[in-house]
Amino acid sequence: MSQAFSEGDASATPSRKVFVKTYGCQMNVYDSQRMTDALAADGYVATEAMEEADLVLLNTCHIREKAAEKVYSELGRIREIKRERERTGAEMLIGVTGCVAQAEGREIIRRAPVVDLVIGPQTYHRLPDALRKARVGEKTVDTDYAVEDKFEHLPQPKSAEIARRGVTAFLSVQEGCDKFCTFCVVPYTRGAEVSRPVSQILAEAERLVAAGMREITLLGQNVNAWRAEGPDGKDWGLGRLLFRLADIPGLARLRYTTSHPRDMDDELIAAHRDLCSLMPYLHLPVQAGSDRILKAMNRRHKAADYLALIERIRTARPDIAMSGDFIVGFPGETDEDFEATLNIVREVGYAQAFSFKYSPRPGTPGAEMKDHVPETLKDERLQRLQALLAEQQHAFTQSRVGMRFDVLIDKPGRRAGQKAGRSPWLQPVIIDERAGEIGDIIPVRITRTEASTLFAETL
Ligand code: 5AD
Numbered sequence: 001m002s003q004a005f006s007e008g009d010a011s012a013t014p015s016r017k018v019f020v021k022t023y024g025c026q027m028n029v030y031d032s033q034r035m036t037d038a039l040a041a042d043g044y045v046a047t048e049a050m051e052e053a054d055l056v057l058l059n060t061c062h063i064r065e066k067a068a069e070k071v072y073s074e075l076g077r078i079r080e081i082k083r084e085r086e087r088t089g090a091e092m093l094i095g096v097t098g099c100v101a102q103a104e105g106r107e108i109i110r111r112a113p114v115v116d117l118v119i120g121p122q123t124y125h126r127l128p129d130a131l132r133k134a135r136v137g138e139k140t141v142d143t144d145y146a147v148e149d150k151f152e153h154l155p156q157p158k159s160a161e162i163a164r165r166g167v168t169a170f171l172s173v174q175e176g177c178d179k180f181c182t183f184c185v186v187p188y189t190r191g192a193e194v195s196r197p198v199s200q201i202l203a204e205a206e207r208l209v210a211a212g213m214r215e216i217t218l219l220g221q222n223v224n225a226w227r228a229e230g231p232d233g234k235d236w237g238l239g240r241l242l243f244r245l246a247d248i249p250g251l252a253r254l255r256y257t258t259s260h261p262r263d264m265d266d267e268l269i270a271a272h273r274d275l276c277s278l279m280p281y282l283h284l285p286v287q288a289g290s291d292r293i294l295k296a297m298n299r300r301h302k303a304a305d306y307l308a309l310i311e312r313i314r315t316a317r318p319d320i321a322m323s324g325d326f327i328v329g330f331p332g333e334t335d336e337d338f339e340a341t342l343n344i345v346r347e348v349g350y351a352q353a354f355s356f357k358y359s360p361r362p363g364t365p366g367a368e369m370k371d372h373v374p375e376t377l378k379d380e381r382l383q384r385l386q387a388l389l390a391e392q393q394h395a396f397t398q399s400r401v402g403m404r405f406d407v408l409i410d411k412p413g414r415r416a417g418q419k420a421g422r423s424p425w426l427q428p429v430i431i432d433e434r435a436g437e438i439g440d441i442i443p444v445r446i447t448r449t450e451a452s453t454l455f456a457e458t459l
């Protein structure tokens with residue numbers, strides 16, 4: 001492995017500052033951290049203030065139309081800040097990374113000439129090179145699907161830097177998607193499914209735990225499609241990987257996201273049954289409840305398959321909290337189709353969910369379909385769906401009152417005298433600050449709720 005910045009390396013002089021703004025999903029949060037690590041080797045330290053940054057990176061999301069438009073308006077604002085900085089003689093380089101970079105490429109520099117570099121999600125290990133060029137006035141647009149493995153080329157963060165990030169970490173194990181749901185840009189922006197090798201994942205997880213991480217969330221656009229050869233020479237799936245990760249001493253909690261119903265295999269369900277460190281929470285998007293719409297979306301399963309799957313998962317792990325994603329107003333969606341979505345929500349009972357109006361994405365089959373649903377109807381349907389999901393989320397939160405369970409303390413509370421943690425089902429839990437230290441896992445009893453936050457007393 002090429003290790004550009006090793007533990008204890010004192011040669012880099014941290015003279016420049018980088019401000020990274022992250023849009024979109026958790027994988028972008030992870031990628032932003034890895035980019036920050038790559039830049040640390042180049043002498044950059046992270047800053048929270050854009051005004052004092054020598055380099056501004058927007059790590060972007062392209063999943064819905066508004067996300068991309070937000071990037072262009074942010075670039076307009078940054079241009080003004082750059083002008084201010086230049087008046088004082090300071091430099092400010094500007095980079096766009098992530099999925100908008102991948103999808104729009106050179107178009108970004110055409111629309112926003114202030115941008116110095118455009119780098120897609122598969123090549124951000126080449127960022128230091130692009131910066132060297134930018135400093136001599138040469139712009140870079142790099143949206144290749146790199147042949148080399150970016151993870152092999154990325155420097156590891158120092159353990160002090162990992163520790164600064166808290167006690168919960170993301171770890172990307174899989175990227176890209178081969179499912180081609182007809183509404184989705186991911187197969188185009190993130191490319192084909194790629195799984196990281198077991199040895200790389202274990203080394204990264206062990207490193208995180210050694211630096212004090214108590215919880216790791218495995219990430220992938222289609223995380224449960226992860227497959228690789230295990231050290232035993234056998235083909236491992238995500239379930240097997242979770243069993244192995246659960247053996248790492250000190251790693252108290254495991255999670256993974258996002259999954260596709262088609263890839264929930266028996267071993268993964270067994271992991272939910274057998275591993276107490278695998279948290280009872282599953283984000284398993286169904287998107288819609290009508291078989292006709294599921295087919296048009298190319299989801300490759302029917303509503304009944306999804307319900308049968310949830311039943312198997314709940315048999316294995318009865319207290320599991322379900323989370324999902326939903327799209328309303330996919331082309332051709334009738335009132336009856338929409339009712340079927342409400343019905344599947346009622347049948348499952350979600351603890352938490354994300355719901356969106358369908359947004360046509362250029363280049364995806366959905367955008368070319370006929371019978372687009374009028375915006376006002378999408379609004380109306382989204383409101384109804386969100387009201388139902390909010391009711392279910394409220395019921396789930398309420399049902400925790402009086403329960404006893406373990407909480408991982410992960411940060412100081414917002415108010416004086418408090419600390420905050422997470423329940424096994426991912427709700428924030430507020431406790432007295434003397435209840436324990438950050439990183440401790442302590443038993444509590446829930447006394448009351450406020451919106452989706454739980455308040456607890458220690459036992
Ligand atoms: N329009 C609306 N929502 C979308 N999603 C993905 N593509 C689109 C789109 N074109 C939603 C899906 C997915 C989540 C990450 O974003 O629900 O699961």
Ligand code: SF4
Binds near residue numbers: 186187222
């Ligand atoms: Fe997009 Fe997920 Fe479908 Fe892949 S499985 S195309 S990432 S919605």
